[in-house]
Amino acid sequence: MDKKVGFFKSIKERDPAARSALEIFLFYPGVHALIWYRVAHFFYKIHLRFIATWLSMLCRFFTGIEIHPGAKIGKNLFIDHGHGVVVGETAVIGDNCTIYQNATLGGTGKEHNKRHPTLLDNVVVGAGAKILGNITIGNNVKVGANSVVLKDVPDNCTVVGVGRVIRRDNDTSAANTVPEKCGEICQSCADGNCENCGSK
Numbered sequence: 396m397d398k399k400v401g402f403f404k405s406i407k408e409r410d411p412a413a414r415s416a417l418e419i420f421l422f423y424p425g426v427h428a429l430i431w432y433r434v435a436h437f438f439y440k441i442h443l444r445f446i447a448t449w450l451s452m453l454c455r456f457f458t459g460i461e462i463h464p465g466a467k468i469g470k471n472l473f474i475d476h477g478h479g480v481v482v483g484e485t486a487v488i489g490d491n492c493t494i495y496q497n498a499t500l501g502g503t504g505k506e507h508n509k510r511h512p513t514l515l516d517n518v519v520v521g522a523g524a525k526i527l528g529n530i531t532i533g534n535n536v537k538v539g540a541n542s543v544v545l546k547d548v549p550d551n552c553t554v555v556g557v558g559r560v561i562r563r564d565n566d567t568s569a570a571n572t573v574p575e576k577c578g579e580i581c582q583s584c585a586d587g588n589c590e591n592c593g594s595k
Contacts, residue, residue, distance in 0.1 A: 400491075405471040409493055425474030425494075428460035435464035466500075469516070476522075483511035485529075488518075495522040495540070503528040503545070515550070535564065 400408070403416035406423070413419050419426055431454035439447035447464035455461040459478035462468075466482045469490040474480055479497035482488070485508070486500040494500075498520045502510035505528075512526045515533050521540035526532060533550035544558045551564040 400471065402471055405491060406473050409473050410475060423477075424458040424460060425472075425477040425480075428454050428458045428462060428474060428477060428480075429468070429472060431458070432462040432464065432466070432468065435462075436466075436468075439464035466511075485509045486511035487513040489514055489516040489534075491516055492518045492520070494520045495524075497523045499525045499527070501525065501527050512544075 403419050406419050406426075407413045407416075413423075431450055435447045435450035435454070438444075438450065444464075451462065451464050460474060460480045462480075462482040463484040463486070465484040466486045466488070468482075468488045469492070471491045472488055473493045474495075475493060476496040480494055481499045481501060483501050485502075488494075488500070492514050500512050500514070500520075509529045512528065513531045514520070514526075515531065515536075517535045518532050519537045520526065521538055521542065523541040524538045524544070525542070526538065526544045528545055530545065531547045532538065532544070533548055533552065535551045536548050537553045538544060538548075539553065539555035542555055542558070544554055546558055548554055548558075548560065549563075552560045553562040553564070555561055
């Protein structure tokens with residue numbers, strides 16, 4: 396996606412149900428949450444943390460979306476449906492990212508300072524996905540619904556399940572469409588007769 400595309404146009408490109416900028420502004424809770432976040436983030440940066448937190452809690456009450464005012468968010472983030480989305484204090488989100496409902500950019504409870512993930516540009520986070528800890532999700536990555544990601548993911552990948560990279564875009568070789576040992580995601584491997592990777 397072109398970084399110069401405007402906010403509402405970028406949403407219309409990603410959501411075929413969006414018919415106009417007015418409809419998006421009035422009826423999309425993800426847009427409302429981002430407005431609340433931008434104001435709260437301003438107060439957070441000038442060390443008025445109580446006001447920032449209060450605004451963040453109001454946002455959660457009205458939209459069902461919790462974005463910590465300390466998070467850093469780039470241009471054209473689209474939170475689709477939105478309810479249940481959680482973005483932690485030290486999370487960083489690049490430009491043109493899409494996050495679906497019930498996704499979490501959270502911590503593991505084992506880290507200090509930078510505790511939450513960094514999403515680079517054009518990342519898609521599926522519904523219910525959990526991306527946890529101080530990790531980096533590369534450009535153009537797609538995180539499947541209900542995935543759990545605990546380690547860095549390189550650019551141009553699709554991730555499903557518990558952090559399994561199942562596809563690298565721009566590379567159609569068999570080695571990159573099926574993991575070398577797919578036993579962690581494939582019941583056939585667990586049974587010892589996987590035709591995809593030859594596991595025994």
